[in-house]
Amino acid sequence: AQRVTQPEKLLSVFKGAPVELKCNYSYSGSPELFWYVQYSRQRLQLLLRHISRESIKGFTADLNKGETSFHLKKPFAQEEDSAMYYCALGGYQKVTFGTGTKLQVIP
Amino acid sequence: GAGVSQSPSNKVTEKGKDVELRCDPISGHTALYWYRQSLGQGLEFLIYFQGNSAPDKSGLPSDRFSAERTGGSVSTLTIQRTQQEDSAVYLCASSVGTGGFSGANVLTFGAGSRLTVL
Numbered sequence: 001a002q003r004v005t006q007p008e009k010l011l012s013v014f015k016g017a018p019v020e021l022k023c024n025y026s027y028s029g030s031p032e033l034f035w036y037v038q039y040s041r042q043r044l045q046l047l048l049r050h051i052s053r054e055s056i057k058g059f060t061a062d063l064n065k066g067e068t069s070f071h072l073k074k075p076f077a078q079e080e081d082s083a084m085y086y087c088a089l090g091g092y093q094k095v096t097f098g099t100g101t102k103l104q105v106i107p
Numbered sequence: 108g109a110g111v112s113q114s115p116s117n118k119v120t121e122k123g124k125d126v127e128l129r130c131d132p133i134s135g136h137t138a139l140y141w142y143r144q145s146l147g148q149g150l151e152f153l154i155y156f157q158g159n160s161a162p163d164k165s166g167l168p169s170d171r172f173s174a175e176r177t178g179g180s181v182s183t184l185t186i187q188r189t190q191q192e193d194s195a196v197y198l199c200a201s202s203v204g205t206g207g208f209s210g211a212n213v214l215t216f217g218a219g220s221r222l223t224v225l
Contacts, residue, residue, distance in 0.1 A: 032212050044150075044198065044216040086150060090212025094140070094163055095202070100149035 002027045004089050006098035013077050014106050021072040021101050023061075023087030032090040033063055033070040036097075039083045047072075047085070057081070077105045109133075111217035113199050119223045120189055128184045128220045132201030139182050140214065141174055142198040150198070156182065157204065189224045196221050 003026040013019055025031060033050040048056045050063040050070060061072045070087060082105045087098040112131040120126050132139050141153040152166035156176045167173070171189075176182040186193055200214040 034213070036214075043218050044200075046213055049213070084149075088214075094138070094152075094155040094157070095212050095214055097142075097150045097152070 002031075002089050002091060002093060002096050004087050004096050004098035006087055006101050008101045009099070010102045010104065012104040012106060015079055016076050019072075019074045019077045019081065019103065019105075021085050021087075021103065023070045023072065023098060025068050025070065025087075025089050027068075027089055027091055029091055031063075033061070034088040034090065034095075035059070035061055035070075035072050036086040036088055037083050038086070044086070077103075079105050079107055081105050111199055111201055111215050113197075113217035113220050115220055116218065117221045117223075119225065121225050122191060123188055125185065125187045126189055126222060128186075128197050128222070130182045130184070130199030130201075130217060132180065132182070132199070133215055134180075135203070136201035136215075137179065137204040138202040139176060140200045140202075141182070141184050142200070143195045144198055144219070145195040153184070153197075186222075189222075191224050194222055194224045 005024045007022055035047040036044050037047040038044040059072055059074045061070050063070050084100050084102050086100045089096045114129045118126055137158045139156040143151040143153055154167055154174045155163040171187045174184045196219040198216055198219045200216045202214045203211045
């Protein structure tokens, strides 16, 4: 069975500090990993996909198959990064989401 | 349409009444998901439709909840005999499909239907 774990419900960091949102997955095949973000009063939207290997809004995420992780990172947090972040796993079954991490950036 | 549309955007109902929530997915998207998001909580999976396959109903919290998808397009989530704990935002999302090809699993979400049960 596929599973996504986000161990932190809430992560508080100061503006300018580095951010790392953790995501671990369980999947027997080749996974497709995503990060979704939901800003206050906005729709849940795709932030980035591992297959694209791109940086979006300064965020990056690297798929580590050995550690089955897909942590989201940003070197310097901004206040506008405050949001709910969800890690998701797609394969040959339905897309599975983690429980989400609320990122709070303190000014 | 250009995006996933959900209606109504807000619904206030009395305990014990039935409600129907509608989702119009992106045209051509074969996969459709319903989720529930309670205040301050994460996403709770409810049900998943993929093409003509039998839906995955494993997330439905009770038999008061049901959903159907007609013609592989529009979906309706029905909650019978609503309870106060059903109050939440109900989100719909669609994707091209599953199967491992690039982009198939990218979900587009609707704005949600906020349900308040008094």
